Amino acid sequence: xxxxxxxxxxxxxxxxxxxxxxxxxxxxxxxxxxxxxxxxxxxxxxxxxxxxxxxxxxxxxxxxxxxxxxxxxxxxxxxxxxxxx
Numbered sequence: 001x002x003x004x005x006x007x008x009x010x011x012x013x014x015x016x017x018x019x020x021x022x023x024x025x026x027x028x029x030x031x032x033x034x035x036x037x038x039x040x041x042x043x044x045x046x047x048x049x050x051x052x053x054x055x056x057x058x059x060x061x062x063x064x065x066x067x068x069x070x071x072x073x074x075x076x077x078x079x080x081x082x083x084x085x
Contacts, residue, residue: 001067006040008059009071010048016075034074 013034017027035045048056063071 001038001063002059003044004059005063005067006038007044007048007051008056009034009038010040010045011051011053011056012060013075014048015053030077037074038071 013031017023017031034040060068060071
């Protein structure tokens with residue numbers, strides 16, 4: 001996976017977690033799993049904060065079908081685990 005795609009993944013997941021203004025432990029655990037799975041560095045996490053959502057989506061569109069499928073499955077799994085009580 002390319003550098004820009006790892007940054008885009010970090011930006012997208014971060015935005016999703018913050019979207020409801022409630023951040024729970026399961027969301028953080030899922031985020032950390034995604035960071036480990038895609039080997040996203042601390043420098044890339046920092047760069048993600050500077051990336052626009054529009055650019056993040058554009059970078060993700062250039063992922064292979066296999067990479068997109070893998071990301072989708074991980075995000076789907078994370079969404080099922082992240083619940084707010």
